[in-house]
Amino acid sequence: MMKVTRRLLACLFAAGMTTSATSAAAESIVLASTTSLQDSGLLANILPAFTAATGIEVRVVAQGTGQALATAARGDADLVLVHDPEAEDKFIAEGHGGERRQIARNDFVIVGPVSDPAKIGGGHDAVAAFGLIAKAGAPFVARGDKSGTDALEKRLWRKVGRQPSLASGDGWYKDIGGGMGAALNAAAGIGAYTLSDRGTWLSFANKAELKALVEGDPGLLNRYDVILLDPKKHPIAKHDAARRLSDWLVSTAGQAAIGAYTKQGQQLFNPSAAAPK
Amino acid sequence: MTDFWTTVGSGEFVRIVALSLGVSLSATGLAVLLGLPLGASLAVLRFAGRRPLIIVINALLGLPPVVVGLVLYLLLSRSGPLGELGLLFTPGGMVAAQTILATPIVAALVHRAMNGLWTDYGGALLVDGATRLRAIPTLLAMGRLPILTAALAGFGRTISEVGAILVVGGNIAGYTRTMTTAIALETSKGNLGLALSLGLVLIGISVAVSATAFALASGDRR
Numbered sequence: 001m002m003k004v005t006r007r008l009l010a011c012l013f014a015a016g017m018t019t020s021a022t023s024a025a026a027e028s029i030v031l032a033s034t035t036s037l038q039d040s041g042l043l044a045n046i047l048p049a050f051t052a053a054t055g056i057e058v059r060v061v062a063q064g065t066g067q068a069l070a071t072a073a074r075g076d077a078d079l080v081l082v083h084d085p086e087a088e089d090k091f092i093a094e095g096h097g098g099e100r101r102q103i104a105r106n107d108f109v110i111v112g113p114v115s116d117p118a119k120i121g122g123g124h125d126a127v128a129a130f131g132l133i134a135k136a137g138a139p140f141v142a143r144g145d146k147s148g149t150d151a152l153e154k155r156l157w158r159k160v161g162r163q164p165s166l167a168s169g170d171g172w173y174k175d176i177g178g179g180m181g182a183a184l185n186a187a188a189g190i191g192a193y194t195l196s197d198r199g200t201w202l203s204f205a206n207k208a209e210l211k212a213l214v215e216g217d218p219g220l221l222n223r224y225d226v227i228l229l230d231p232k233k234h235p236i237a238k239h240d241a242a243r244r245l246s247d248w249l250v251s252t253a254g255q256a257a258i259g260a261y262t263k264q265g266q267q268l269f270n271p272s273a274a275a276p277k
Numbered sequence: 278m279t280d281f282w283t284t285v286g287s288g289e290f291v292r293i294v295a296l297s298l299g300v301s302l303s304a305t306g307l308a309v310l311l312g313l314p315l316g317a318s319l320a321v322l323r324f325a326g327r328r329p330l331i332i333v334i335n336a337l338l339g340l341p342p343v344v345v346g347l348v349l350y351l352l353l354s355r356s357g358p359l360g361e362l363g364l365l366f367t368p369g370g371m372v373a374a375q376t377i378l379a380t381p382i383v384a385a386l387v388h389r390a391m392n393g394l395w396t397d398y399g400g401a402l403l404v405d406g407a408t409r410l411r412a413i414p415t416l417l418a419m420g421r422l423p424i425l426t427a428a429l430a431g432f433g434r435t436i437s438e439v440g441a442i443l444v445v446g447g448n449i450a451g452y453t454r455t456m457t458t459a460i461a462l463e464t465s466k467g468n469l470g471l472a473l474s475l476g477l478v479l480i481g482i483s484v485a486v487s488a489t490a491f492a493l494a495s496g497d498r499r
């Protein structure tokens with residue numbers, strides 16, 4: 001018995017040691033960001049160049065925008081990279097955020113089944129499309145996770161004039177409370193409509209019968225902002241290293257890396273630091 | 278399938294497997310260190326509060342991982358009471374979360390096994406003049422295989438768990454990404470085939486760990 005115990009403990013110990021020795025970069029920062037930038041593969045693609053240039057390792061925690069801002073507000077991140085202008089304004093107004101810079105933009109698309117029961121295909125008016133979906137009672141998958149996409153979706157419903165919910169009898173409105181990928185998987189599974197950022201949509205590998213149906217509405221603009229933390233409110237955050245990342249993202253090198261990221265020949269994000277909208 | 282082989286062949290993947298095993302085995306080791314004496318004491322010793330403690334430990338078998346993750350997140354957050362430790366979004370924090378999940382399992386199963394042995398041999402051991410406390414090592418030696426099963430049950434809980442380590446670890450690429458959080462991520466990218474293949478690798482690893490543990494135990498008996 002003792003021999004077994006000793007052998008098992010030795011194995012455990014060895015395993016524990018290997019784990020703690022795996023990561024040993026000089027400096028690291030925590031970037032709270034959105035699921036769209038992770039699921040689309042952008043951050044994994046461009047950050048190694050930053051680390052190579054500066055020696056700073058970036059630990060990306062990908063959450064919805066609402067959660068990412070909350071994480072930073074609690075002091076658990078060194079900077080944020082998110083996409084919900086209204087939530088960002090609030091974050092800055094509450095004194096958490098310092099300098100905000102736009103790094104890239106693309107747009108949102110309304111995707112849905114090729115059969116298109118609500119007949120929204122080919123349209124360029126998101127509010128009108130949402131109205132048609134509600135009128136037809138066609139299945140719609142909602143994020144419901146306080147992400148940037150969730151916030152835009154709720155703003156669009158407000159413009160339609162009603163916020164659908166299961167409680168008010170809208171059985172077609174499925175609030176899944178999950179990330180963009182989970183919402184697209186759900187929509188693909190049941191042939192539903194959903195609102196997606198273009199980056200996640202283009203890189204999503206399980207499209208099944210889904211198709212982008214409505215795009216090109218100026219109201220579907222999607223902008224990504226990097227926000228530094230306020231040093232007075234968050235004295236422990238690694239401000240210098242965070243600033244170097246923020247500087248790099250808007251630099252010529254960073255902007256070129258963002259613009260060069262493609263999936264199946266399509267550019268996913270437009271670098272926009274020079275001409276923010 | 279090309280996706281699968283590119284992924285499995287990469288250094289990133291090796292790191293993910295090493296981290297999964299490292300975190301889960303460390304947590305299982307700690308759970309055994311805590312749960313073994315606890316479970317044995319509950320079977321052999323008689324003290325005030327023993328029954329309520331048994332009930333609590335058995336109730337904790339159903340501890341929801343995501344709740345453990347959330348509570349630990351609030352404790353380890355820089356603005357939380359244990360923020361100074363800097364354990365949030367680190368493998369150390371993940372080990373803490375999984376230790377909390379696995380300890381009740383080990384303790385409850387050890388208690389169950391020791392209880393049976395104590396009923397059968399307790400009288401004889403006490404007649405031989407041993408105190409209850411001194412009888413514990415003898416009893417543990419007799420219950421070697423059930424104890425191993427308890428440890429493996431704890432390991433099974435930790436290696437398969439995703440709710441707690443996703444919240445506490447943050448699924449950071451190259452740092453806190455494990456097999457289960459990688460599978461969740463690939464699923465959300467729509468790479469369902471790749472996610473499923475990784476799931477099969479994970480099951481294979483579990484089988485290998487279990488087989489190794491049993492081989493060690495039966496080799497020792499000869």
